Amino acid sequence: MKFWRNVELDDITAGRLAEYERMTGRKVAPPVPVELLAEEVFDLRLCYEPVDGVPGLSVFGCLSPARRTVYVNEDFRALFNEKPGLERFTVAHEVGHWDLFEQHSDQKTGLLFGPPVSEVLNCRSRGGVPAKFIKGLWCESDNDTFEVLSYLQQRRDAPTVASAVDRYASALLMPKSLLLPAFREANVTSWPDLYELRARFKVSITALVVRLERLKQLFVTEGKQIFLGTREEYAGQQRLF
């Protein structure tokens, strides 16, 4: 499996945004229109459905490659309303699955225990897979469901895949070309400044901080202090004083 470097993901997502602008004639500004981009650039559908997880586990969203559909779990509606950044990141994560791993994959027409792998769903989750979906789509009995479920639980986003699609989502929602000027303009010195930036990009504060750290713009210390520089620079400064 290919390991995607950050610079590659930045280039790919920048290309997708440019493609969206060309296709629609609309200039992208924050917040990045991730739903429209998914539909226009990749012809993916978006559907809000309740997606049952395994008891004790939950799924924010999934991708059905065969149906070219991103499913957002309707059961999390209240949470998504409260944290729109989480919902947008979920959609962007599934778009990442499609763009990086699925759209050119033969797996869409492959087989899994007889039923088509096409319906194997890539899940952004807190550790779950959609049992109801699996059953509804291609399992005839509870035993089938159990078998497929067990397989899928092992197959759930491998760390390298999850890492790539999460970094893809981060780069798509906070493209360098938009985030860096906005960050400079915001003249960030405190958390309220960061929260303002987060609202502008409609992402979670965690996603924003991770992205800015990745772009070497800031580092949040253990004491939750914002350091304008890299982790290494911060460590170097600590050693000086």
Next chain:
Amino acid sequence: MAPEAEVLFGDRLRELRKARGLTQKDLAEKVEIDFTYLSKIETGGAPPPAEKTIRELARVLKTDAEDLILLAGKVPKDLGKVVTSSSVIPTILRGMKDGEFTEEELQQCLRDLQERKKGAD
């Protein structure tokens, strides 16, 4: 599997929405329906909505409401009245159902009628 009318209606709705640069949430808000319901309509997971909602969708999307209603497999209410108050239309419809008249024959009749009307004017 969703019936064909539902899929066609959903696809058309999605096309029109995308052309306007609206997300499902944007459109649902303008039409005052739930966005999750709209997403299901678009993906064929729910049947097309009531005529009133279709008309509202057509208004926001600046498209012909009658076309959308027919695509949804429904007969617009005002046309329904015409059908029930006419003695000829039910006969034509029955004839079509029984295969007595083809679409092509009816198209020809319509053209003849329109020609005659034009001539009379």
